[in-house]
Amino acid sequence: MTNALEVQDLGVRLGAMDIIRGVTFDLPRASCLAVIGPNGAGKTVLLRALIGALPHTGKITWAANTVLGYVPQRLDIERDLPLNGRDFLRAKAALTGSSGAMQVEALRSVGLAEETLSMPIGNMSGGQFQRLLIAFALLGRPNVLLLDEPAAGIDAPGQAQLNEVLYGLQAGRAMTVLLVSHDLSVVYRYADHVLCLGRHGACFGPPRSALTPETLYEVYGQPLGFHVHDHT
Amino acid sequence: MNWSPELGSLAVSALMAVAAGLIGSFAVMRRMVLAADPMSHIALPGIGIALILRMNPLWGALALLLLGAVLIWAVERRLRIATEAVIGVTFAVALAIGSIITSGEQLIDALLGSPGTLTLRETVFGIVGSLIVIVFVLRQRNALVVRLVSPEIALTSAIDVARLDLYFLLAFALTIGLGLRFLGVLLMGSLIIIPAAIARRFARSLGTMLALSVAIAVAATAAGTYVASLAARPSGPFIVLAAGGLFFLSLFRRREN
Secondary structure (H helix, E strand, O other), rough: OEEEEEEEEEEEEEOOOEEEEEEEEEEEEEOOEEOOOOOOHHHHHHHHOOOOOOOEEEEEEEOOOOOOOEEOOOOOOOOOOOEHHHHHHHHHHHHHHOHHHHHHHHHHHOOOOOHHHOEEEEHHHHHHHHHHHHHHOOOOOOOOEEOOOOOOOHHHHHHHHHHHHHHHHHHHOOOOOEEEOOHHHHHHHHOOEEEEEEOOOEEEEEEHOOOOOHHHHHHHHHOOOOOOOOOO | OOOHHHHHHHHHHHHHHHHHHHHHHHHOOOHHHHHHHHHHHHHHHHHHHHHHHHHHHHHHHHHHHHHHHHHHHHHHHHHOHHHHHHHHHHHHHHHHHHHHHOHHHHHHHHHHHOOOOOHHHHHHHHHHHHHHHHHHHHHHHHEEEEEEHHHHHHHHHOOOOOHHHHHHHHHHHHHHHHHHHHHHHHHHHHHHHHHHHHHHHHOOOOHHHHHHHHHHHHHHHHHHHHHHHHHOOOOOOHHHHHHHHHHHHHHHOOOOO
Protein backbone atom coordinates (compact mmCIF):
# COMPACT_ATOMS: atom_id res chain seq x y z
CA MET A 1 0.00 0.00 0.00
CA THR A 2 1.62 3.22 -1.14
CA ASN A 3 -0.88 5.47 0.63
CA ALA A 4 -0.79 6.26 4.33
CA LEU A 5 -4.57 5.95 4.52
CA GLU A 6 -7.36 4.71 2.29
CA VAL A 7 -10.98 5.46 3.18
CA GLN A 8 -13.85 3.96 1.24
CA ASP A 9 -17.50 4.88 1.57
CA LEU A 10 -17.14 5.79 5.25
CA GLY A 11 -20.31 6.30 7.23
CA VAL A 12 -20.81 7.15 10.91
CA ARG A 13 -24.19 7.14 12.56
CA LEU A 14 -24.70 8.51 16.07
CA GLY A 15 -28.11 7.67 17.47
CA ALA A 16 -30.62 8.18 14.70
CA MET A 17 -28.49 10.65 12.77
CA ASP A 18 -26.05 10.05 9.92
CA ILE A 19 -23.13 12.32 10.82
CA ILE A 20 -20.88 11.22 7.96
CA ARG A 21 -22.01 9.47 4.78
CA GLY A 22 -20.15 8.13 1.78
CA VAL A 23 -16.74 9.71 2.43
CA THR A 24 -14.02 8.28 0.16
CA PHE A 25 -10.43 9.46 -0.19
CA ASP A 26 -6.81 8.21 -0.35
CA LEU A 27 -4.03 10.04 1.43
CA PRO A 28 -0.42 9.63 0.21
CA ARG A 29 2.33 9.17 2.78
CA ALA A 30 4.04 12.28 4.14
CA SER A 31 1.25 14.54 2.95
CA CYS A 32 -0.92 16.98 4.86
CA LEU A 33 -4.70 16.70 4.73
CA ALA A 34 -6.82 19.55 6.02
CA VAL A 35 -10.38 18.69 7.00
CA ILE A 36 -12.70 21.68 6.79
CA GLY A 37 -16.40 22.27 7.14
CA PRO A 38 -18.94 24.17 9.23
CA ASN A 39 -19.67 23.31 12.86
CA GLY A 40 -21.52 20.02 13.16
CA ALA A 41 -20.33 18.75 9.76
CA GLY A 42 -18.61 15.75 11.39
CA LYS A 43 -14.94 16.75 11.33
CA THR A 44 -14.23 15.54 14.87
CA VAL A 45 -16.40 12.47 14.29
CA LEU A 46 -14.31 11.67 11.19
CA LEU A 47 -11.08 11.82 13.16
CA ARG A 48 -12.54 9.71 15.98
CA ALA A 49 -13.72 7.12 13.47
CA LEU A 50 -10.28 7.07 11.84
CA ILE A 51 -8.57 6.26 15.17
CA GLY A 52 -11.10 3.51 15.90
CA ALA A 53 -13.00 5.29 18.67
CA LEU A 54 -16.36 5.17 16.89
CA PRO A 55 -18.20 2.35 15.13
CA HIS A 56 -18.56 2.98 11.39
CA THR A 57 -19.54 1.51 8.06
CA GLY A 58 -17.26 1.43 5.01
CA LYS A 59 -13.58 0.72 5.06
CA ILE A 60 -10.65 2.47 6.76
CA THR A 61 -7.23 1.08 5.87
CA TRP A 62 -4.06 2.45 7.44
CA ALA A 63 -0.69 1.49 5.94
CA ALA A 64 1.19 -1.28 7.72
CA ASN A 65 3.35 -0.08 10.64
CA THR A 66 1.26 3.04 11.11
CA VAL A 67 1.83 4.68 14.49
CA LEU A 68 -0.81 7.28 15.30
CA GLY A 69 -0.46 10.42 17.37
CA TYR A 70 -3.76 12.13 18.20
CA VAL A 71 -4.47 15.61 19.53
CA PRO A 72 -8.14 16.00 20.47
CA GLN A 73 -10.05 19.23 20.12
CA ARG A 74 -11.10 19.79 23.70
CA LEU A 75 -10.73 17.80 26.86
CA ASP A 76 -13.24 17.65 29.63
CA ILE A 77 -10.68 17.84 32.44
CA GLU A 78 -11.44 19.00 35.95
CA ARG A 79 -9.24 21.91 36.99
CA ASP A 80 -8.22 20.36 40.30
CA LEU A 81 -7.01 17.08 38.81
CA PRO A 82 -3.80 16.19 40.70
CA LEU A 83 -1.78 15.47 37.57
CA ASN A 84 1.00 17.70 36.35
CA GLY A 85 2.49 17.91 32.88
CA ARG A 86 5.36 15.64 33.87
CA ASP A 87 2.96 12.87 35.04
CA PHE A 88 1.16 13.09 31.73
CA LEU A 89 4.25 13.07 29.52
CA ARG A 90 5.99 10.38 31.59
CA ALA A 91 2.95 8.13 31.27
CA LYS A 92 3.17 8.18 27.47
CA ALA A 93 6.97 7.90 27.59
CA ALA A 94 6.69 4.79 29.77
CA LEU A 95 4.06 3.26 27.49
CA THR A 96 6.11 3.87 24.35
CA GLY A 97 9.58 3.31 25.78
CA SER A 98 10.59 6.92 25.04
CA SER A 99 13.71 8.20 26.80
CA GLY A 100 14.07 11.42 28.77
CA ALA A 101 15.91 12.93 25.79
CA MET A 102 12.91 12.16 23.57
CA GLN A 103 10.63 13.93 26.03
CA VAL A 104 12.88 17.01 25.97
CA GLU A 105 12.94 16.89 22.16
CA ALA A 106 9.13 16.66 22.00
CA LEU A 107 8.86 19.67 24.33
CA ARG A 108 11.32 21.66 22.22
CA SER A 109 9.40 20.79 19.05
CA VAL A 110 6.30 22.49 20.41
CA GLY A 111 8.13 25.35 22.15
CA LEU A 112 7.05 24.42 25.68
CA ALA A 113 9.40 25.25 28.57
CA GLU A 114 10.36 22.32 30.81
CA GLU A 115 9.33 24.31 33.90
CA THR A 116 5.74 24.19 32.67
CA LEU A 117 5.71 20.45 33.33
CA SER A 118 5.58 21.06 37.08
CA MET A 119 2.19 22.77 36.74
CA PRO A 120 -1.00 20.77 37.32
CA ILE A 121 -2.58 20.33 33.90
CA GLY A 122 -5.77 22.00 35.14
CA ASN A 123 -3.78 25.19 35.86
CA MET A 124 -2.23 25.41 32.40
CA SER A 125 -3.49 27.97 29.90
CA GLY A 126 -5.30 26.67 26.83
CA GLY A 127 -2.20 27.23 24.71
CA GLN A 128 0.17 25.52 27.17
CA PHE A 129 -2.07 22.50 27.45
CA GLN A 130 -2.49 22.29 23.68
CA ARG A 131 1.28 22.29 23.22
CA LEU A 132 1.58 19.61 25.92
CA LEU A 133 -0.96 17.48 24.05
CA ILE A 134 1.03 17.83 20.82
CA ALA A 135 4.29 16.97 22.63
CA PHE A 136 2.47 13.97 24.10
CA ALA A 137 1.31 12.90 20.64
CA LEU A 138 4.88 13.16 19.31
CA LEU A 139 6.23 10.63 21.83
CA GLY A 140 6.46 7.09 20.50
CA ARG A 141 7.64 8.29 17.08
CA PRO A 142 4.27 8.44 15.30
CA ASN A 143 4.30 8.53 11.49
CA VAL A 144 0.76 9.88 11.32
CA LEU A 145 -0.45 12.86 13.33
CA LEU A 146 -4.16 13.63 13.66
CA LEU A 147 -4.92 17.06 15.07
CA ASP A 148 -8.38 18.41 15.81
CA GLU A 149 -8.15 22.20 15.68
CA PRO A 150 -4.70 22.26 17.28
CA ALA A 151 -4.48 26.06 17.28
CA ALA A 152 -7.69 26.56 19.24
CA GLY A 153 -6.99 28.52 22.43
CA ILE A 154 -3.52 29.61 21.32
CA ASP A 155 -2.66 33.29 20.78
CA ALA A 156 -1.91 34.58 17.25
CA PRO A 157 1.92 34.45 17.43
CA GLY A 158 1.62 31.03 19.06
CA GLN A 159 -0.63 29.84 16.25
CA ALA A 160 1.88 30.91 13.62
CA GLN A 161 4.66 29.14 15.54
CA LEU A 162 2.55 26.02 15.92
CA ASN A 163 1.75 25.92 12.22
CA GLU A 164 5.46 26.14 11.42
CA VAL A 165 6.16 23.36 13.94
CA LEU A 166 3.59 21.12 12.30
CA TYR A 167 4.87 21.88 8.84
CA GLY A 168 8.43 21.25 10.04
CA LEU A 169 7.41 17.88 11.49
CA GLN A 170 5.62 16.89 8.34
CA ALA A 171 8.52 17.87 6.11
CA GLY A 172 11.40 16.91 8.43
CA ARG A 173 10.09 13.58 9.69
CA ALA A 174 8.08 12.65 6.58
CA MET A 175 4.97 12.53 8.73
CA THR A 176 1.46 12.27 7.39
CA VAL A 177 -0.67 14.97 9.00
CA LEU A 178 -4.48 15.11 9.21
CA LEU A 179 -5.59 18.45 10.49
CA VAL A 180 -9.02 19.86 11.27
CA SER A 181 -8.90 23.62 10.74
CA HIS A 182 -11.24 26.54 10.31
CA ASP A 183 -8.45 28.76 9.02
CA LEU A 184 -8.55 28.58 5.22
CA SER A 185 -5.33 30.57 4.81
CA VAL A 186 -3.56 27.87 6.86
CA VAL A 187 -5.19 25.20 4.71
CA TYR A 188 -3.89 26.88 1.53
CA ARG A 189 -0.45 27.38 3.00
CA TYR A 190 0.24 23.97 4.50
CA ALA A 191 -2.14 21.34 3.15
CA ASP A 192 -1.51 19.15 0.10
CA HIS A 193 -5.08 17.89 0.15
CA VAL A 194 -8.31 19.18 1.54
CA LEU A 195 -11.40 17.25 2.55
CA CYS A 196 -14.48 19.41 2.92
CA LEU A 197 -17.36 18.00 4.86
CA GLY A 198 -20.51 19.94 4.15
CA ARG A 199 -24.22 19.85 4.35
CA HIS A 200 -24.46 18.26 0.91
CA GLY A 201 -21.71 15.63 0.98
CA ALA A 202 -17.93 15.83 0.82
CA CYS A 203 -15.28 17.04 -1.60
CA PHE A 204 -11.63 16.05 -1.79
CA GLY A 205 -8.59 17.27 -3.72
CA PRO A 206 -5.67 19.72 -3.67
CA PRO A 207 -6.74 23.03 -2.05
CA ARG A 208 -6.47 25.07 -5.25
CA SER A 209 -8.79 22.86 -7.22
CA ALA A 210 -11.07 21.67 -4.41
CA LEU A 211 -11.60 25.01 -2.71
CA THR A 212 -13.35 27.10 -5.30
CA PRO A 213 -15.72 29.85 -4.19
CA GLU A 214 -18.58 27.65 -5.45
CA THR A 215 -17.46 24.65 -3.38
CA LEU A 216 -16.99 26.79 -0.30
CA TYR A 217 -20.44 28.25 -0.74
CA GLU A 218 -21.84 24.73 -1.02
CA VAL A 219 -19.91 23.50 2.05
CA TYR A 220 -20.58 26.45 4.36
CA GLY A 221 -23.88 27.62 2.91
CA GLN A 222 -22.59 31.18 2.60
CA PRO A 223 -19.89 33.04 0.66
CA LEU A 224 -16.47 33.11 2.38
CA GLY A 225 -13.69 35.66 2.05
CA PHE A 226 -10.11 34.47 2.58
CA HIS A 227 -6.51 35.27 1.73
CA VAL A 228 -4.36 32.84 -0.19
CA HIS A 229 -0.69 32.73 0.83
CA ASP A 230 1.67 31.02 -1.54
CA HIS A 231 3.78 28.39 0.17
CA THR A 232 7.32 29.40 -0.73
CA MET B 1 6.34 -20.07 62.84
CA ASN B 2 2.86 -20.53 64.34
CA TRP B 3 -0.22 -18.97 62.73
CA SER B 4 -1.30 -15.88 64.63
CA PRO B 5 -4.86 -14.74 63.80
CA GLU B 6 -4.24 -11.29 65.32
CA LEU B 7 -1.11 -10.72 63.30
CA GLY B 8 -2.87 -11.98 60.16
CA SER B 9 -5.79 -9.58 60.68
CA LEU B 10 -3.36 -6.72 61.21
CA ALA B 11 -1.46 -7.51 58.01
CA VAL B 12 -4.69 -7.82 56.00
CA SER B 13 -6.15 -4.57 57.33
CA ALA B 14 -2.92 -2.68 56.53
CA LEU B 15 -2.63 -4.12 53.00
CA MET B 16 -6.36 -3.61 52.42
CA ALA B 17 -5.96 0.06 53.36
CA VAL B 18 -3.04 0.45 50.93
CA ALA B 19 -5.13 -1.13 48.15
CA ALA B 20 -8.10 1.12 49.02
CA GLY B 21 -5.90 4.24 48.96
CA LEU B 22 -4.47 3.36 45.55
CA ILE B 23 -7.64 2.27 43.75
CA GLY B 24 -9.53 5.12 45.44
CA SER B 25 -7.15 7.69 43.93
CA PHE B 26 -8.09 6.69 40.42
CA ALA B 27 -11.76 6.19 41.33
CA VAL B 28 -11.93 9.77 42.64
CA MET B 29 -10.09 11.15 39.60
CA ARG B 30 -12.48 9.18 37.35
CA ARG B 31 -15.47 10.78 39.10
CA MET B 32 -16.62 7.50 40.61
CA VAL B 33 -17.07 9.03 44.07
CA LEU B 34 -20.79 8.34 44.19
CA ALA B 35 -20.39 4.91 42.61
CA ALA B 36 -18.32 3.34 45.41
CA ASP B 37 -21.13 3.05 47.93
CA PRO B 38 -23.83 1.59 45.71
CA MET B 39 -21.28 -0.73 44.13
CA SER B 40 -20.47 -2.22 47.52
CA HIS B 41 -24.18 -2.96 48.02
CA ILE B 42 -24.15 -5.73 45.43
CA ALA B 43 -22.20 -7.81 47.92
CA LEU B 44 -25.34 -8.09 50.06
CA PRO B 45 -27.30 -10.62 47.98
CA GLY B 46 -24.07 -12.64 47.67
CA ILE B 47 -23.77 -12.68 51.45
CA GLY B 48 -27.42 -13.77 51.72
CA ILE B 49 -26.98 -16.57 49.18
CA ALA B 50 -23.77 -17.77 50.87
CA LEU B 51 -25.52 -17.89 54.26
CA ILE B 52 -28.41 -19.90 52.80
CA LEU B 53 -25.83 -22.32 51.32
CA ARG B 54 -23.97 -22.38 54.70
CA MET B 55 -20.82 -20.97 53.11
CA ASN B 56 -18.47 -18.22 54.32
CA PRO B 57 -20.40 -15.01 53.40
CA LEU B 58 -17.16 -13.46 52.11
CA TRP B 59 -17.02 -15.80 49.10
CA GLY B 60 -20.64 -15.09 48.16
CA ALA B 61 -19.99 -11.35 48.45
CA LEU B 62 -16.84 -11.56 46.36
CA ALA B 63 -18.51 -13.61 43.63
CA LEU B 64 -21.35 -11.09 43.31
CA LEU B 65 -19.00 -8.10 43.39
CA LEU B 66 -16.87 -9.44 40.54
CA LEU B 67 -19.98 -10.44 38.59
CA GLY B 68 -21.38 -6.95 39.18
CA ALA B 69 -18.17 -5.36 37.86
CA VAL B 70 -18.41 -7.39 34.64
CA LEU B 71 -22.11 -6.50 34.35
CA ILE B 72 -21.46 -2.75 34.70
CA TRP B 73 -18.64 -2.94 32.16
CA ALA B 74 -20.79 -4.83 29.65
CA VAL B 75 -23.86 -2.61 30.07
CA GLU B 76 -21.81 0.57 29.87
CA ARG B 77 -20.09 -0.59 26.68
CA ARG B 78 -23.27 -1.80 25.04
CA LEU B 79 -25.53 1.10 25.92
CA ARG B 80 -22.81 3.76 26.15
CA ILE B 81 -24.34 5.36 29.23
CA ALA B 82 -22.52 6.72 32.26
CA THR B 83 -21.00 4.23 34.72
CA GLU B 84 -22.64 5.98 37.65
CA ALA B 85 -26.14 5.55 36.23
CA VAL B 86 -25.59 1.82 35.60
CA ILE B 87 -24.04 1.28 39.01
CA GLY B 88 -26.74 3.28 40.79
CA VAL B 89 -29.64 1.31 39.32
CA THR B 90 -28.01 -2.15 39.45
CA PHE B 91 -26.96 -1.87 43.03
CA ALA B 92 -30.12 -0.32 44.40
CA VAL B 93 -31.83 -3.47 43.08
CA ALA B 94 -29.07 -5.64 44.61
CA LEU B 95 -29.51 -3.99 48.01
CA ALA B 96 -33.26 -4.62 47.88
CA ILE B 97 -32.75 -8.32 47.01
CA GLY B 98 -30.00 -8.68 49.61
CA SER B 99 -32.06 -7.25 52.45
CA ILE B 100 -34.94 -9.62 51.59
CA ILE B 101 -32.80 -12.78 51.74
CA THR B 102 -30.59 -11.71 54.68
CA SER B 103 -31.98 -11.06 58.12
CA GLY B 104 -31.34 -10.18 61.76
CA GLU B 105 -27.83 -10.18 63.16
CA GLN B 106 -26.38 -11.49 59.90
CA LEU B 107 -27.70 -8.39 58.14
CA ILE B 108 -26.10 -6.08 60.69
CA ASP B 109 -22.75 -7.89 60.32
CA ALA B 110 -23.01 -7.72 56.54
CA LEU B 111 -23.86 -4.02 56.60
CA LEU B 112 -21.34 -2.85 59.22
CA GLY B 113 -18.64 -5.55 59.31
CA SER B 114 -18.28 -8.41 61.74
CA PRO B 115 -16.11 -8.44 64.85
CA GLY B 116 -13.44 -11.06 65.59
CA THR B 117 -10.22 -12.16 63.91
CA LEU B 118 -9.88 -13.62 60.43
CA THR B 119 -9.62 -17.31 59.58
CA LEU B 120 -6.49 -18.54 57.80
CA ARG B 121 -8.35 -18.66 54.46
CA GLU B 122 -9.69 -15.14 54.91
CA THR B 123 -6.20 -13.95 55.77
CA VAL B 124 -4.64 -15.56 52.70
CA PHE B 125 -7.40 -14.10 50.52
CA GLY B 126 -6.91 -10.67 52.12
CA ILE B 127 -3.17 -10.65 51.53
CA VAL B 128 -3.26 -12.07 47.98
CA GLY B 129 -6.26 -9.91 46.98
CA SER B 130 -4.64 -6.73 48.32
CA LEU B 131 -1.39 -7.49 46.52
CA ILE B 132 -3.27 -8.04 43.25
CA VAL B 133 -4.92 -4.60 43.54
CA ILE B 134 -1.68 -2.87 44.61
CA VAL B 135 0.37 -4.43 41.78
CA PHE B 136 -2.40 -3.67 39.23
CA VAL B 137 -2.58 0.03 40.11
CA LEU B 138 1.18 0.53 40.31
CA ARG B 139 1.89 -1.35 37.07
CA GLN B 140 -0.99 0.18 35.12
CA ARG B 141 -0.78 3.72 36.52
CA ASN B 142 0.56 5.17 33.26
CA ALA B 143 -2.20 3.60 31.19
CA LEU B 144 -4.76 4.69 33.82
CA VAL B 145 -3.45 8.29 33.67
CA VAL B 146 -3.72 8.47 29.88
CA ARG B 147 -7.17 6.81 29.95
CA LEU B 148 -8.26 9.32 32.57
CA VAL B 149 -7.24 12.31 30.46
CA SER B 150 -8.74 11.02 27.22
CA PRO B 151 -9.98 7.59 26.08
CA GLU B 152 -9.23 8.61 22.47
CA ILE B 153 -5.62 9.48 23.28
CA ALA B 154 -5.40 6.17 25.15
CA LEU B 155 -6.59 4.34 22.02
CA THR B 156 -3.82 5.89 19.94
CA SER B 157 -1.29 5.12 22.69
CA ALA B 158 -1.76 1.36 22.15
CA ILE B 159 -3.91 0.98 25.26
CA ASP B 160 -6.76 -1.52 25.14
CA VAL B 161 -9.23 0.86 26.79
CA ALA B 162 -12.07 -1.67 27.11
CA ARG B 163 -9.83 -4.23 28.80
CA LEU B 164 -8.26 -1.62 31.08
CA ASP B 165 -11.74 -0.43 32.13
CA LEU B 166 -12.78 -4.01 32.91
CA TYR B 167 -9.64 -4.68 34.96
CA PHE B 168 -10.12 -1.40 36.83
CA LEU B 169 -13.71 -2.26 37.73
CA LEU B 170 -12.66 -5.78 38.81
CA ALA B 171 -9.86 -4.32 40.97
CA PHE B 172 -12.38 -1.85 42.43
CA ALA B 173 -14.82 -4.69 43.20
CA LEU B 174 -12.02 -6.82 44.68
CA THR B 175 -10.99 -3.93 46.95
CA ILE B 176 -14.55 -3.67 48.25
CA GLY B 177 -14.50 -7.44 48.83
CA LEU B 178 -11.25 -7.12 50.81
CA GLY B 179 -12.75 -4.67 53.25
CA LEU B 180 -16.18 -6.23 53.70
CA ARG B 181 -15.14 -8.32 56.70
CA PHE B 182 -13.85 -5.21 58.52
CA LEU B 183 -16.17 -2.46 57.32
CA GLY B 184 -19.24 -4.16 55.90
CA VAL B 185 -21.29 -3.36 52.82
CA LEU B 186 -22.34 0.11 53.97
CA LEU B 187 -18.94 1.45 54.97
CA MET B 188 -16.30 -0.07 52.69
CA GLY B 189 -16.97 2.38 49.88
CA SER B 190 -16.06 5.18 52.30
CA LEU B 191 -12.56 3.83 52.96
CA ILE B 192 -11.92 3.79 49.21
CA ILE B 193 -13.24 7.28 48.59
CA ILE B 194 -12.55 9.45 51.67
CA PRO B 195 -8.72 9.15 51.80
CA ALA B 196 -8.47 9.79 48.06
CA ALA B 197 -10.87 12.74 48.32
CA ILE B 198 -8.66 14.27 51.03
CA ALA B 199 -5.48 13.59 49.04
CA ARG B 200 -6.99 15.23 45.96
CA ARG B 201 -7.44 18.48 47.85
CA PHE B 202 -3.71 18.85 48.40
CA ALA B 203 -1.90 16.82 45.74
CA ARG B 204 -0.45 18.55 42.68
CA SER B 205 1.05 15.44 41.12
CA LEU B 206 0.14 11.80 40.73
CA GLY B 207 2.89 10.56 43.05
CA THR B 208 1.75 12.85 45.87
CA MET B 209 -1.88 11.88 45.29
CA LEU B 210 -1.16 8.15 45.56
CA ALA B 211 1.19 8.51 48.56
CA LEU B 212 -1.18 10.81 50.50
CA SER B 213 -4.21 8.67 49.78
CA VAL B 214 -2.45 5.49 50.95
CA ALA B 215 -1.06 7.20 54.06
CA ILE B 216 -4.49 8.53 55.06
CA ALA B 217 -6.22 5.17 54.42
CA VAL B 218 -3.63 3.32 56.52
CA ALA B 219 -3.74 5.95 59.30
CA ALA B 220 -7.57 5.87 59.45
CA THR B 221 -7.57 2.05 59.49
CA ALA B 222 -4.93 1.89 62.22
CA ALA B 223 -6.61 4.55 64.39
CA GLY B 224 -10.11 3.06 63.89
CA THR B 225 -8.94 -0.47 64.63
CA TYR B 226 -7.11 0.65 67.77
CA VAL B 227 -10.06 2.60 69.19
CA ALA B 228 -12.44 -0.25 68.32
CA SER B 229 -10.23 -2.74 70.18
CA LEU B 230 -10.27 -0.50 73.26
CA ALA B 231 -14.07 -0.23 73.06
CA ALA B 232 -14.45 -3.94 72.17
CA ARG B 233 -16.65 -3.03 69.20
CA PRO B 234 -16.51 -3.82 65.43
CA SER B 235 -13.81 -1.74 63.77
CA GLY B 236 -15.70 -0.60 60.63
CA PRO B 237 -17.57 2.42 62.01
CA PHE B 238 -14.46 3.63 63.88
CA ILE B 239 -12.31 3.40 60.74
CA VAL B 240 -14.81 5.44 58.75
CA LEU B 241 -15.18 7.92 61.62
CA ALA B 242 -11.40 8.40 61.63
CA ALA B 243 -11.35 8.91 57.84
CA GLY B 244 -14.34 11.24 58.00
CA GLY B 245 -12.71 13.21 60.83
CA LEU B 246 -9.55 13.67 58.75
CA PHE B 247 -11.68 14.85 55.83
CA PHE B 248 -13.38 17.54 57.92
CA LEU B 249 -10.02 18.56 59.39
CA SER B 250 -8.66 18.87 55.85
CA LEU B 251 -11.37 21.40 55.04
CA PHE B 252 -9.70 23.88 57.40
CA ARG B 253 -6.57 23.94 55.30
CA ARG B 254 -6.81 25.78 52.00
CA ARG B 255 -5.70 24.07 48.84
CA GLU B 256 -2.73 25.67 47.09
CA ASN B 257 -3.14 26.41 43.42
